Amino acid sequence: VPPGHDLLLTTDLLTEGIHFDTATASWRDIGYKAAVSNFSDIAAMGGRARHVVVSIALPPDMDQDAVFALYAGLAEACRRAGAVLVGGDTSASRGGLFISLAVTGVVRSGRALRRDGARAGNDLYVTGTLGDAAAGLALLRRSVFVRPAHRHILIGRHLRPSARLDIGQRLVRNRLATAAIDLSDGLSGDVRHVCRASGVGVEIELDALPVSAATRAYAAAAGLRPAELALAGGEDYELLFTARPRHRMALERLAGRGLKITRIGVIRPRAFGLKLRDGGALRPLPLISYEHFRSGRAGQPRGRR
Amino acid sequence: VPPGHDLLLTTDLLTEGIHFDTATASWRDIGYKAAVSNFSDIAAMGGRARHVVVSIALPPDMDQDAVFALYAGLAEACRRAGAVLVGGDTSASRGGLFISLAVTGVVRSGRALRRDGARAGNDLYVTGTLGDAAAGLALLRRSVFVRPAHRHILIGRHLRPSARLDIGQRLVRNRLATAAIDLSDGLSGDVRHVCRASGVGVEIELDALPVSAATRAYAAAAGLRPAELALAGGEDYELLFTARPRHRMALERLAGRGLKITRIGVIRPRAFGLKLRDGGALRPLPLISYEHFRSGRAGQPRGRR
Numbered sequence: 001v002p003p004g005h006d007l008l009l010t011t012d013l014l015t016e017g018i019h020f021d022t023a024t025a026s027w028r029d030i031g032y033k034a035a036v037s038n039f040s041d042i043a044a045m046g047g048r049a050r051h052v053v054v055s056i057a058l059p060p061d062m063d064q065d066a067v068f069a070l071y072a073g074l075a076e077a078c079r080r081a082g083a084v085l086v087g088g089d090t091s092a093s094r095g096g097l098f099i100s101l102a103v104t105g106v107v108r109s110g111r112a113l114r115r116d117g118a119r120a121g122n123d124l125y126v127t128g129t130l131g132d133a134a135a136g137l138a139l140l141r142r143s144v145f146v147r148p149a150h151r152h153i154l155i156g157r158h159l160r161p162s163a164r165l166d167i168g169q170r171l172v173r174n175r176l177a178t179a180a181i182d183l184s185d186g187l188s189g190d191v192r193h194v195c196r197a198s199g200v201g202v203e204i205e206l207d208a209l210p211v212s213a214a215t216r217a218y219a220a221a222a223g224l225r226p227a228e229l230a231l232a233g234g235e236d237y238e239l240l241f242t243a244r245p246r247h248r249m250a251l252e253r254l255a256g257r258g259l260k261i262t263r264i265g266v267i268r269p270r271a272f273g274l275k276l277r278d279g280g281a282l283r284p285l286p287l288i289s290y291e292h293f294r295s296g297r298a299g300q301p302r303g304r305r
Numbered sequence: 306v307p308p309g310h311d312l313l314l315t316t317d318l319l320t321e322g323i324h325f326d327t328a329t330a331s332w333r334d335i336g337y338k339a340a341v342s343n344f345s346d347i348a349a350m351g352g353r354a355r356h357v358v359v360s361i362a363l364p365p366d367m368d369q370d371a372v373f374a375l376y377a378g379l380a381e382a383c384r385r386a387g388a389v390l391v392g393g394d395t396s397a398s399r400g401g402l403f404i405s406l407a408v409t410g411v412v413r414s415g416r417a418l419r420r421d422g423a424r425a426g427n428d429l430y431v432t433g434t435l436g437d438a439a440a441g442l443a444l445l446r447r448s449v450f451v452r453p454a455h456r457h458i459l460i461g462r463h464l465r466p467s468a469r470l471d472i473g474q475r476l477v478r479n480r481l482a483t484a485a486i487d488l489s490d491g492l493s494g495d496v497r498h499v500c501r502a503s504g505v506g507v508e509i510e511l512d513a514l515p516v517s518a519a520t521r522a523y524a525a526a527a528g529l530r531p532a533e534l535a536l537a538g539g540e541d542y543e544l545l546f547t548a549r550p551r552h553r554m555a556l557e558r559l560a561g562r563g564l565k566i567t568r569i570g571v572i573r574p575r576a577f578g579l580k581l582r583d584g585g586a587l588r589p590l591p592l593i594s595y596e597h598f599r600s601g602r603a604g605q606p607r608g609r610r
Binding site: 001003007009010011012013014015016017018019051053054055056057086087088089090091092093094095096098100102104 | 306308312314315316317318319320321322323324356358359360361362391392393394395396397398399400401403405407409
């Protein structure tokens, strides 16, 4: 750990039949995504990823090529994140495959983004577009026609998400965010973690949610409302963060340099509650995050607790 | 990480039916041991344990009391090790229970004990006594009569092992060891990791292996040779280390202060191979470590890879 920096430590577990499904993802994809879901936690703290250890429980029928492919996916994600896989533990499993990673990161001392820093009057932002990964997973499962170009984008967003390490680091460097979290469960679930930790309410503007052309096309074909996909869809691994209104210009400049950043609402006092502005109406924010303890079914989109 | 120190990072995975069995261990014991097996890796590097994150995959039928008990065991082991449980990830499991911990530690810069430092002519040592945990597990499974006092000791060594953090730190502080590993798989398996990493051979004196009175009693009752239990028995979580002969006196003084330290052999050149001196005869060191990929059966003693 360099002088003047804090150490970050995070862990994330993926289990077969709950977090991934070998019917819709290759072993390489699974390894890649296991790593990204951890790097995304480091990104949400504004850190740089450093070292990775991995624990894998292998079912007896898993062949060596599958194990190599899994590690190749892990290694690819580590390389992209600038992290180094330094070791791990492999064991037999009597259930399916389990992969747990732990990742260390570093961030300037005292600057790590947390969930508890949001204040009433802060703006609420997300990076990128929402709902793409959920649409991609749905396309792998159900026969819905969308143009090949859109299909390719959406499935890529599901199988090969990106951790927003760069934007997290820029938020820290420029002291632009008051709180942050990564969107793994889906916006409507993850925003609650920030509100609970910070002791605040929130008002989200439904029409402001950033939805890609590909997800709009999928929603049209599947008969869904795009904004609902954006609210509920998990595993986009975008960042949700809060910032003071005086930083709007700075955030626009930041966004201009690469990834899109969209203002989607405002932090309210706790007594306001969690609300969604849908056209003229204000209604309670629905909890449509997919919770794997409730759904239980293999291959369902699901969140982490 | 304090100035002048290196960061250590380790991970270890326990899976139900492979590493533990709810028929012979309470949830609290299982949580405790999951943490100790990780702290033992830090001990083998001569470090202090600092922070812990835990990933747990819970089967649907696991009740809340069991989860609390598991965490209580984790917390107890963390408290004893002076480590802090800082977070984790909980998920559903469609197989059994899986627990993966990652632990950070610190050690004076450049001083971490490794597996690759053993040199021909070094002495080989172990802490404590060997085979107790294996005897304890056997007692939980089979009906073998030994005195209640011995039974209590052996089962305690199986369910509630200790990580040798203190002795590892003293080896580092006094620069007494050239290489070290913790005994999780069993002596006959773990010594191979040191020999392979260091490019050396080894000669182990069978009669020198430290065996407790309790394990001698179990061996007598079960018709086993105590030294075989000491060679093969996994999960003692004692330290195996190598040291220069000029440090014999210093190591005796170190041992006098608490935990027993026993010289059990000598490191030989690689061409010598791995040998066991049994009375007058020198024979190849048998591999009687329990490998879970081979045994496969639930509840078998097994190692980590």
